[in-house]
Amino acid sequence: MGGGPKEQAKWEVQLGSLLDGIRACEGKTVVELAQVLLRACRRGLAELVAILDGMDAPRVISQMSEATREVAMEYDEKRRLEVVFADDVAWLSKILARVSEQMACTVVAARAVAEGLDEAMGHRFAQCFRGRVLDIGEEEVFPVDPDEMTTLFGRSGLVPSNESRSGKKLDALNHLELSPKDMRGIQVRMDWQLEDSFVFLKKKVRLGIGLPNANPLEELQWDRETVEGKKLFFNVRPKDRALQEKxxxxLLEEGEREGLALMVFPELSLDAMGVDAVRGWFRSKAHHLRLVVAGSQHVSLSDNEGLKRRNRCVIFLRGGRETVHFKFNPFSFVDDKDDDGRLVEVRREERINVSPRMLTLQMSGAQARTFLICKDFLHDDTLRLLQDFRVGFVCVAALSPNGLVFEKLSSALTDLRQSCVLVANTVGPSGANEILGLLSRPLRKVPTYVVRRKDACPPVLLSVDLTPSDIC
Known part of the structure; x- marks a missing residue:
């Protein structure tokens, strides 16, 4: 680190900007204060990395640690609530100015103070979010639980995350992270209003995959049409609705008898009337089951923009609660008929509205879960965001002849972020090696749970423990 006129002018400008942001936090939460500090760390990330890798690193780290301890002890001793007061602003501003001058570098000071806040109050950051529904923009903070997977699985058998192998992120804290600069055109919504409905996923529970169809091309039907030269399909539904409902x-009755806590059905395995039947059964007969993912169904919904065709997944929770996910990445397949019924191979695309592209994260404290439909999970943008937002549990309702890609990407996400991924898939008898169901977990000695089409013939219920007994 240099102390020449140019360097001094640079850090003084940076310090002035940072202090303006700190002063604007008066009356707000400590989380918003930490957001200002982390944004400063991200803007100066290259400089911070260079300093901590440089020859003077031992001295820098020592001085940073002193400032971190000072902040942590002050907040811990005063037992401050999550509100920033005027005296907090004045005191923290003095520390930031002092450390910036000592180091001739503002980003180092921002990092030291941020770590002090996290050390003292990080375990309470999630309280600032509870009961809220937030649409997270670019470079906004969200809470994380550094012990999520060790609490569930223990530490000894856990596969280390990509971060633990490569070192900590210098623009993130143990209990708080910044969203990415580029949200990839996907709106991320974090919902804490239903968090007590997801607490059971923190425990040792058994999960189920309900598979009602052995041959989707024979047991399902759909509407065919051509619009502006595009071959399309919509309104996928069972040919025999009564049989499908039964x-x-x-399968739900069987899952209840087995004591399952969660069941998921594949994409487009229910129509709207089938969803109503599941709703009635769940509300009147579920005792062990805490959550049912009712596959998905094609629906036509009206809003202020008119009629929209959507692929909707309804998730049933205890207490009459429900939440939904709308598919935002349509799929295509090779149909065996033209619009007029003539036998001919035609590639068709799913005719659904995909706007807004919404990834909803159901939050329980600082732990995130999400529910997706088939190709939503396979999209590069989604996978990147699942990593960026540390989603610990991903449940996917699929209808795909290419189940091997789910297996590959589930394992990759588990390895990178210690995520658990549960997939329910419908595939016909020709896909003998394709998956019907899988559960990927970040465990060294426990392989991914996979059931292939050659090993089971629907209708069938697959069940698996989220936490295997041999590691408990």
Whole structure:
């Protein structure tokens, strides 16, 4: 670090900007204060990395640690609530100015103070979010739980995350992170209003995959049309609705008898009436089951923009609660008929509205879970955001002849972020090696749970422990 006129002018400008941001936090939460500091760390990330890798690193780290301890002890001793007061602003501003001058570098000071806040109050950051629904923009903070997977699985058998192998992020804290600069055109919503409905996923529970269909091309039907030269399909539904409803309810009954906590059905395995039947069964008969993902269904919904065709997944929770996910990445397949019924191979695309592209994270404290439909999970943008937002549990309802890609990407996400991924998939008898169901967990000695089409013939219920007994 240099102390020449140019360097001094640079850090003085940076310090002035940072202090303006700190002063604007008066009356707000400590989380918003930490956001200002982390944004400063991100803007100066290259400089911070260079300093901590440089020859003077031992001295810098020592002085940073002193400032971190000073902040942590002050906040811990005063037992401050999550509100920033005027005297907090004045005191922290003095520390930032002092450390910036000592180091001739503002980003180092910002990092030291941010770590002090996290050390003293990080375990309470999540309280600032509870009961809220937030649409997270670019470079906004969200809470994380550094012990999520060790609490569930223990530490000894856990696969280390990509971060633990490569070192900590210098623009993030143990209990708080910044969203990415580029949200990739996807709106991320974090919802704490239903968090007590997801607490059961922090425990040792058994999960189920309900598979009602053995041959989707024979057991399902759909509407065919051509619009502006594009071959499209919509309104996928069972040919025999009564039989499909009976199969689904029988699988739910079986899951209830087995004491399952969660069941998921594949994409487009229910129509709207089938969803109503599941709703009625769940509200009147579920005792062990805490959550049912009712596959998905094609629906036509009206809003202020007119009629929209959507692929909707309804998730049933205890206490009459429900939440939904709308698919934002349509799929295509090779149909065996033209619009007029002539036998001919035609590639068709799913005719659905995909706006807004919404990834909803159901929060329980600082732990995130999400529910997706098929190709939503396979999109590069989604996978990047699942990593960026540390989503610990991902449940996917799929209808795909290419189940191997789910297996590959689930394992990659588990390895990178210690995520658990549960997939329910419908595939016909020709896909013998394709997956019907899988559960990927970040465990060294426990392989991914996979059931392939050659090993089971629907209708069938697959069940698996989220936490295997041999590691408990």
């Amino acid at each position: 199969r689904v309810l029988d």
